[in-house]
Amino acid sequence: MRGGARGSELVPESALGCLRSSVALVIGGYYLISALHLLLRPSSPAETALALAVLTALLPLQFALCRWAPRPEHRVRARAGLAVQSVLVFLPPLVTQDAWLGMPGFLAGSALLILPHRSAWPVFALVVSGVVVVHTQFGAVPPAQNGGPVYMAVQAVVSGLVLYGICRLRDLAVHLSRTKDELADAAVARERLGFARSLHDLLGDKLSELSMKCELALRLITSRPAQAREELAQILQISRRASTDMRAVARGYRELLLEAECRSVRAVLTTAGVRVDMANDCGRLPLNASMLLASALREGASNVLRHSRAEYCSVTIRRRGCEVVAEMVNDGVNPADPPAAEKPSEGGLADLAERLRAAGGSLSTGRAGAGRFRLRITLPVDPAPLARPARAGTGP
Incomplete structure (x- = not known):
């Protein structure tokens, strides 16, 4: 989990894959139900063939709209696709004089995904109202049966909101993952x-x-x-x-000074949405010790960002006699991760551990309670008198 290997991401790739699969399953499931309804209802072969052809055209169009919606460079294409979807949705009832509307709820959901907020919800309401009007005019099902127009309107609202919610959740997860990578690159x-x-x-x-x-x-x-x-x-x-x-x-x-690195780590973690409590009262240190602790702080912050979904991180640096002890504890660790993955066996922590051992120090990692991870460093220093404690980056 820690070190050079990429383990539990802020948004794991498996979670992103699950969200993408969920979008495909929801859309495919709704369209499969509609296709079965068309095949089982009493109607002429020509009407059934027309409705199935429209449904077949709507399915890839719906996938394309969900893919284009979050991308500004595809805005024109997405709005053109929304117009085509509107025609395909309301074409069957106008031609066949039947109440089947070609997935009107997904048209309403697509409007929420593609249009600006000031116009998306009015269009959503207009589509639902259109469902009621067309069902009332061409409905093959009597109004008293299955709720009539009210049932159709509720069905359109629910399916539209389901599509909007699951697509937005997927888009936000992708955006969060990209933002985390951009933060590290910045x-x-x-x-x-x-x-x-x-x-x-x-x-x-x-x-x-x-x-x-x-x-x-x-x-x-x-x-x-x-x-x-x-x-x-x-x-x-x-x-x-x-x-x-x-x-x-x-x-x-x-030879980064520890004081400056404390400020930098606090700024980076805070920008990433992690609440930081930092206490540094080790005073002035020899240059080599300051370099090693600054490197450890950088590496620890990098691991917090890359390998956990942390919301809180505490950093304490204390001088105890002839040694300095630094601890970094963060939450957001997946309890299902195997303990072996916590060993600093490769990557940045392994290199840092070698440098610390060469200087007579040590590095240890491990769990610090449920969902928490601890990075602990001890480093011997000369028993020189303490100077004014470093203030930068201290405090909550």
């Missing part, structure tokens, strides 16, 4: 952008200066070779300084 992009900006600020001027001095040396190399040699010496000095600065910024990028 956090990575922010780090890369910050590194690129720091690199540009540090090396941009030096590279421009190198370019100008190289051009000057090229012009002087034949006419004034002594001055050209001086320029080349300066070029060598600038390039060495740039190389030193490059190594420094790369090292500084890795």
Whole structure:
């Protein structure tokens, strides 16, 4: 579950597949019932053939409308399909003088999915009213039997709302899954952008200066070779300084301070809808310890986002004598996940565990009660006097 493997997602792929299958089963089931009704009712072969042909055309159109509805780039196509569906729904009763309406409830549900809210519900009501009018005018079933027009209207309302509800649930689940991935990608992009900006600020001027001095040396190399040699010496000095600065910024990028990482983790988790309680009172730490704890905090936050459906996460970092203890506990863990999946056997946590062991520390993971997961880190530090506690990212 934790580490590099992707386990329980915020919206598991199995859940998305179940929702997609449910949409197909609901639509297919309703259309199958309608087809059986058409075959079993007393009517002429021509009328039955016409109704079945319309039903056959409506089925793939309905699947297409459900697929187009949530996509803005298919808005025009979806509205054109809705117009075609309207004709196919109300064509059979007008031609055959019969009450069968070709799934009017699904037309009402499609209107809710495709049209803006200000017009969707009026169209929904108009379709239901049309059901009552057409059934009253061409109904083969007497009004007193099976509820008459009232029964048909209620059936249209229920089937329309069922279609709308299950399609919206599927669309929201897909949107939630994509948003979670975009959140993780955005956090990575922010780090890369910050590194690129720091690199540009540090090396941009030096590279421009190198370019100008190289051009000057090229012009002087034949006419004034002594001055050209001086320029080349300066070029060598600038390039060495740039190389030193490059190594420094790369090292500084890795050496994230714990205080800054606390702020970053809080912001990322809060944006993802996770309530965060964070307490960091370990004071100032040696650089290596700060690097390791910052890496652990990043990796733990990444696992919370990627491998659970967390709503709450607590982070505590305490200094106890000659060691620092950090704990991250989150909810949203699937109780059905096997305990073996909780071992940091691969990926980011495994790499972090190796680094901690090399520094004399340890990393452990496990359940912390029903539906909760704990990441615990211990790291030895020098028994130096405590400085002012770090404030960034602390508090609820």
